[in-house]
Amino acid sequence: MSEAGASTTRVAIVTGAARGIGASIALRLAADGHDIAVIDLDALACSETVRGIEALGRRALAVGADVADETAVEQAVADVTAALGPPTILVNNAGILRDRTIGKMSLADWDLVINVNLRGAFLMSRAVQAHMRAAGWGRIVNLSSTAALGNLGEANYAAAKAGVQGLTKTLAIELGRYGITANAVAPGFVETAMTAEVAARVGMTFEDMKQQAIAGTVVGRVGQPEDIAHAVSFFVDERSGYVTGQVLYVAGGPRG
Numbered sequence: 001m002s003e004a005g006a007s008t009t010r011v012a013i014v015t016g017a018a019r020g021i022g023a024s025i026a027l028r029l030a031a032d033g034h035d036i037a038v039i040d041l042d043a044l045a046c047s048e049t050v051r052g053i054e055a056l057g058r059r060a061l062a063v064g065a066d067v068a069d070e071t072a073v074e075q076a077v078a079d080v081t082a083a084l085g086p087p088t089i090l091v092n093n094a095g096i097l098r099d100r101t102i103g104k105m106s107l108a109d110w111d112l113v114i115n116v117n118l119r120g121a122f123l124m125s126r127a128v129q130a131h132m133r134a135a136g137w138g139r140i141v142n143l144s145s146t147a148a149l150g151n152l153g154e155a156n157y158a159a160a161k162a163g164v165q166g167l168t169k170t171l172a173i174e175l176g177r178y179g180i181t182a183n184a185v186a187p188g189f190v191e192t193a194m195t196a197e198v199a200a201r202v203g204m205t206f207e208d209m210k211q212q213a214i215a216g217t218v219v220g221r222v223g224q225p226e227d228i229a230h231a232v233s234f235f236v237d238e239r240s241g242y243v244t245g246q247v248l249y250v251a252g253g254p255r256g
């Protein structure tokens with residue numbers, strides 16, 4: 001195998017990593033031996049994740065940036081490079097929901113969701129791939145969703161997450177020759193603040209919403225952030241260099 005060993009330390013960026021799935025991914029990649037830049041809207045909100053990474057013996061940096069803002073993204077990647085070194089792992093995890101059925105969906109709800117989930121992944125990938133190309137090695141993992149297959153009240157989010165799949169496959173095609181892989185993880189229901197907020201918005205208890213989600217699985221439980229982090233860790237692994245352009249549904253049952 002011509003690739004470096006499984007334990008090579010890289011600099012990874014995880015977006016939206018102040019909490020939830022992103023925080024879990026950041027901690028898992030730190031446990032895998034990588035230094036981590038934690039990007040979220042508010043740098044202060046990243047403190048707990050940063051402490052967790054440092055407790056694992058890895059270097060960490062908190063960066064406040066809106067992934068949908070081109071200037072902020074360029075600055076964030078420059079700051080990461082100056083502080084930790086050139087990033088060669090990128091996990092595009094930052095995402096938001098603004099659910100409404102189509103007749104009630106405002107243009108602002110459409111644009112915001114497309115901009116954070118899809119434009120953000122594009123901007124971050126464009127900025128980081130230059131460092132990956134220079135290194136001759138890279139791993140991009142994008143967070144899609146089972147919503148990419150269609151979901152009530154989520155025209156904006158479903159379109160963004162389907163777009164993320166197209167972006168992923170195209171990045172794989174364009175960047176493969178530089179030793180860079182691009183893959184997507186598409187979670188089903190995962191227990192985080194995001195899903196708790198959905199329950200609150202539709203007037204359900206979180207427990208009832210989880211029971212409803214469990215009924216849609218074959219494994220009899222909802223997902224945890226660590227389930228998603230494990231799939232990301234696989235794609236990032238040095239030994240996964242022959243796996244690219246794939247979408248892995250992590251949803252407690254067959255999807256896709």
Ligand code: NAP
Nearest residue numbers: 016020021040041066067093094095145187189190192194
């Ligand atoms: P979460 O708990 O809401 O966490 C998302 C994080 O991203 C928050 O810290 C949020 O910051 C941050 N963020 C939002 N907009 C941002 C922006 N423009 N720039 C930088 N950071 C931003 O969500 P999660 O449940 O962990 O979901 C993580 C990813 O998995 C998302 O892409 C989501 O679409 C996807 N996913 C989740 C589920 C699920 O069931 N939870 C299922 C399928 C896919 P603030 O707190 O300041 O807003």
